[in-house]
Structures are given as C-alpha cells and as structure tokens.
Amino acid sequence: MSDTGQHEEGLNAREFSKSKNRRHLLDSAAEAIFKHGFRGATIAAIQEISGLSRGMINLHFKTKENLLLAVAEDLSNSYSERWNKVALDPDLPAAEKLRRIIQLDLSPDFLNRRDVAVWFAFRSEVYSNPEYRKSIDSRDASLRDVMIELCQTLIDEGNYLDADAELATDGLIALLEGTWTDFHLHAEEFDRSKAERTCLYIAKSLFPDHF
Amino acid sequence: MSDTGQHEEGLNAREFSKSKNRRHLLDSAAEAIFKHGFRGATIAAIQEISGLSRGMINLHFKTKENLLLAVAEDLSNSYSERWNKVALDPDLPAAEKLRRIIQLDLSPDFLNRRDVAVWFAFRSEVYSNPEYRKSIDSRDASLRDVMIELCQTLIDEGNYLDADAELATDGLIALLEGTWTDFHLHAEEFDRSKAERTCLYIAKSLFPDHF
DNA sequence: ACTTTGAATGTATGTATGTTCAGATTGTGA
C-alpha cells in the first residue's frame, strides 16, 4: 500500500494523509468564511464543515489566525500562478494576452461565489490586520506593470491618438475589480458572458483596431 | 438652556442629548469597524471609542447587530441623498450629470478611508447576513437606471456608432466600483485627481465628443 | 514482534463577548 497512485511523490501514507487534511482544512475554512462570514468562521464552524477534530487546526496551523492567513495565501497563489502563465507566454500577441487576462479574471475558476466572498472578507480587514495585505496585493502587484506594457504595445501598434497606457491599464484593472464587486453583490443575476462583453466593449473603445 | 442653537428644532434638551448619543454611537461603531475590522468591532471597542457606557447600545439599538445594521443604513442613506441631488437636477445637461456623478463618487465625502472600509466590511458578509444587502444595494439600485438614461442621451446626441447605453453604464459603474477597491487597498498611494482622470479618460473613450 | 514516532482526538480551561437589569442621575411638567 506504499503507492496507491493517489498521493504525491515522496510522501508516505502518513505524510499524505496529513497534507490531505491540511488541504481539507483550508477548503473548509474558506467555506466557513463564505457561509458564515468572517465573524462566523469560528473553529466550531470549521470543525463542522470539515468533519475533522477540534485540535486539528492547532496541529497544522498552530492558531486559527494562521489558518485564515494560509487561506488568503492559498487563494492568492493560485490566482497568480494562472495569471502568470498567460502573461509570460511568448507566443501570444499583446492584444490576445489582454483578452485572455480579462477572460481569466472572469472565469469561474476565480470568479466564483466562494472565492470572491473570501477575497472580500480578507480585504475588509486589510487595515486592521496588515498581515493580509501581502496576500491581497499579490493580485495586482506585478499585474499592473505587465498590463501597462501590453497597453503600450497596442498603442504603438494602433497609432492611437491621445492614448495613455497607464490610464488605460488603471481603467481596465478598475473595470475588472468592479466586475468582481458586481458579481459578489449580485451573483444571482450576474451574467458572465454579458460581463465579458462589457469589459471587451471598454477594451474596444480604448483600442478600436484590436478588439 | 432650552435653546443653545445646537440642537434640531422640536427637540428638548433630553431628546437632543439622546439623539446626539445615538449619532455618536453610529460614528463610533463605524470607527471601530474601520480600526479593528468587523471581527474586532466588539462592544468593548465601541465603548472605548465612544466613551459612552456599555448599556447605551442596548438603549438605542437593543442589540449590537442592530447597531451595525443602522451603521450600514446610515452610510447608504447619506450616499443616496447626495447622489439623487445630482441626478434629479433639471438644469444640468446629461454629460455634466455624468461627470458630476463620477466626481461625487470620488469625493472625500464618500471615498474616504473609514467609510470605504465600512462599506467593504458589510459587503464581505452580504451572503451570511442577508439583512445587509438592502443597505448595500441602495448604492446602485436606481443609480443604474438613471445612468443608462444619461448614456442613451449622450449616444443620441453624439451619434456614436456601435454604442450601447447599457454596456457603457455597466462599464462605468464597474469602473467606479473598481476605483473604490483600489482606494481601499492602496489608500496611501492613491491619487484622487489621477483616479478622476482615469475615469474621465474612459468616459471620453466612450463618448469622445462629450468629454 | 517490539519500540518509537507522529498524527489525531476531544475534554478542560480561562478569557472575551453580548445582553440584561437594578439602580443612579437628570431633565420635564405640574
């Protein structure tokens, strides 16, 4: 039973089980935040959702606050990872990269109820708990620089007059952020494809020849 | 001492004092949310910030949760009030209204650290506490309809091709929302006038002849 | 087979928190 094919390489059964529980705790904590809000995400709630024992959090994360921090980092990492793949792809033209970044931002992998709710939860305490900032900011730390470059490329290619790469980037980022907000507040009525059309509509109005 | 000139009409000293304390509680609760986050906005924290007694919350709002709800409603009301003044002004042309709505949204009266943090706090729990939705949604309930009308007016006036009032409105609202998010996350570096330029830049790209 | 190691559990403990309420204080109307 040393190799069931389920666990990652280099992990024996015990380590595998432990890492699975860790992962399960992260998911359950996120679910708790989603379901009960930040305030209601108590150890008891996480325990109930996970089905794991009370002491598990202490074992894996020492404190509940550490667990929450890990949830934020986990979310942030998976976002950055996917986003970087698009940005660093050498085969894609600038306009296509921009389009894909927009589409990625609107894809259910990230723009889904639970994750967005969790993003908003951590953001809501970004002042009172500065530790959260690091994870939250990773969303736009390097993203902005890359997008400015992309926009500048489009501006050069299209010979757009009065265009400003920085303003366009900030506008587009705000647009995407605002779309997340709209989704968060109105998930029931939210129309994903319409949101995409809206974003591309703005992109087209900025770069008519490219979209 | 029945008329110090400070209190509203029709209120005697006792009523005046009571309503002042109520107001003070609302402010202190908002301050507590801002300083300590939603989770840290405990009665003890509110008590310390307000300097009022512990039992005061019970007297004015019965429960702490009611107080929080009142904070949300208060915020929402003052936003709607100001916004409606612009929207209903019969003397302003459509483009000017749109510009003023944008400027109002970015003015320190609303786009300030404390209030934005409090908005985000309530939004973060919009799923787990459906009561909050009502207050939070008032921000965009009727706003959207008015803006669609304004955009349609501009489109008709400017004979813009391929223009869509609804998409433009959703884009602009998302843009403003996203700008709030940017402010919330990066208040230190946030440049208000640059944000305004960004928003007007997008507006101009949508309606070149009007901005 | 035996020992050792580490994961997992759940009760115990003390602090933090929201609410209640009996009493103190103060403005109001008679």
Next chain:
DNA sequence: TCACAATCTGAACATACATACATTCAAAGT
C-alpha cells in the same frame, strides 16, 4: 419645588470562543 419619567450607567450573568494538553491510535522503523 417636587414627583415622575426618561436617560444613562456599569456590574452581573451566561454563553461562545480559542487554545492547551493529556490521551489514543496508527504507521514506520528496527
């Protein structure tokens, strides 16, 4: 001036909560 009623207070209470830790259980090593 006095009695009443309303505002206001803060200690008392019960509950909720996170953490600590002694114990159990299972896998790994020898």
